[in-house]
Structures are given as C-alpha cells and as structure tokens.
Amino acid sequence: MRSSSPVWKMIMCSLLLVLAGGCSGEPDEAGEGLPRRTIPPPTDEPYVSVAIDNHFHDIHVEDDISIAFEQGFIVKNQGSNLHNVTIPEIDLSKDIRPGQQVDLLGDRLEPGTYSIVCKYHASEGMVGSITVRSE
Ligand SMILES: [Cu+2]
Incomplete structure (x- = not known):
C-alpha cells in the first residue's frame, strides 16, 4: 500500500x-x-483472536504470538459456523456460537505456550498457538 x-x-x-x-x-x-x-501493543487489554469460517486470526503458529500474563486472551466467533476453543494443555474445550466469545481473563493462562484448536475444523487448519510471557 x-x-x-x-x-x-x-x-x-x-x-x-x-x-x-x-x-x-x-x-x-x-x-x-x-x-x-x-504503536506498542496494548498490554492492559486482552489479546483478541477472531474466529471466522474456518480459521483463527492472529494466533498463527508461524507468527509466534506472545502476550503478557496480565493481558488475558479472548477468542471471538465472527463467523457463521459453530466454532470451538480447545486448549489441550489445560484440558479446556469450549464451543463458541456465532457472535459469542470465549474470555480467558477470568481463567488466566499461566506462562507457557498453548495450542489453540477448533475441534470441529482442526482438519481444515483451524489451529493456532499463543505464548503467555511470565513478566
Ligand atoms: Cu471452527
């Protein structure tokens, strides 16, 4: 551009x-x-990944996304299909209906790297990864 x-x-x-x-x-x-x-990424607001049909935005594995521990993490379903957030490392699996979101603010992720998988569309590549920094 x-x-x-x-x-x-x-x-x-x-x-x-x-x-x-x-x-x-x-x-x-x-x-x-x-x-x-x-512009630095905001550290006092949760990091948001948008789920569309059938893909997670902004948590691509190759992008090596990391967030601060305090930030929290939200996945919003802005598609028209039912999606899901499965994080095997913490045994979490939550469906997200269109227009809904999964908010991990109150269920904070400990520092570490997590796989984010939509159990319905993993075979289509609807997977991602996020690292929570310790600082
Ligand atoms: Cu999905």
Whole structure:
C-alpha cells in the first residue's frame, strides 16, 4: 500500500486522534517534535483472536504470538459456523456460537505456550498457538 493513499491517511489520522487527542486532517510529514514510533501493543487489554469460517486470526503458529500474563486472551466467533476453543494443555474445550466469545481473563493462562484448536475444523487448519510471557 502506498503511504500517500487516502485510506492510509484516514487510518493514520484516526490513530493520531486516539493517541494525541487531536488531528488537523493535514498530513504532518515534518512532525512537531514528537518522536514517531510504532504503536506498542496494548498490554492492559486482552489479546483478541477472531474466529471466522474456518480459521483463527492472529494466533498463527508461524507468527509466534506472545502476550503478557496480565493481558488475558479472548477468542471471538465472527463467523457463521459453530466454532470451538480447545486448549489441550489445560484440558479446556469450549464451543463458541456465532457472535459469542470465549474470555480467558477470568481463567488466566499461566506462562507457557498453548495450542489453540477448533475441534470441529482442526482438519481444515483451524489451529493456532499463543505464548503467555511470565513478566
Ligand atoms: Cu471452527
């Protein structure tokens, strides 16, 4: 994507609005003394994986996703099929109906690496992995 596209500017403007509490609508190529930086992942909000038909987003094994212990972890079913979160390491298996979510905030995962499997669609590759850091 070209950095000068209107969509990209709109996205960046929205981010600036959230981060800086204001946005002029003008591109700010020179900056105003604020260091440009990559937005860090929020550590005080749960990490969310979206389940669609039939795939988990944002917990791909190859991406080696890790979250802070305090964050918690939510899987939202935004597809139209019934999905499931099975975490063999903690003997957890919960179905998630369309529009529902599984919230592991109150059932916090101890530090370690976990497999996330949809028992209905594992054969279609609906699997993932997440590591909970100890710090
Ligand atoms: Cu599924």
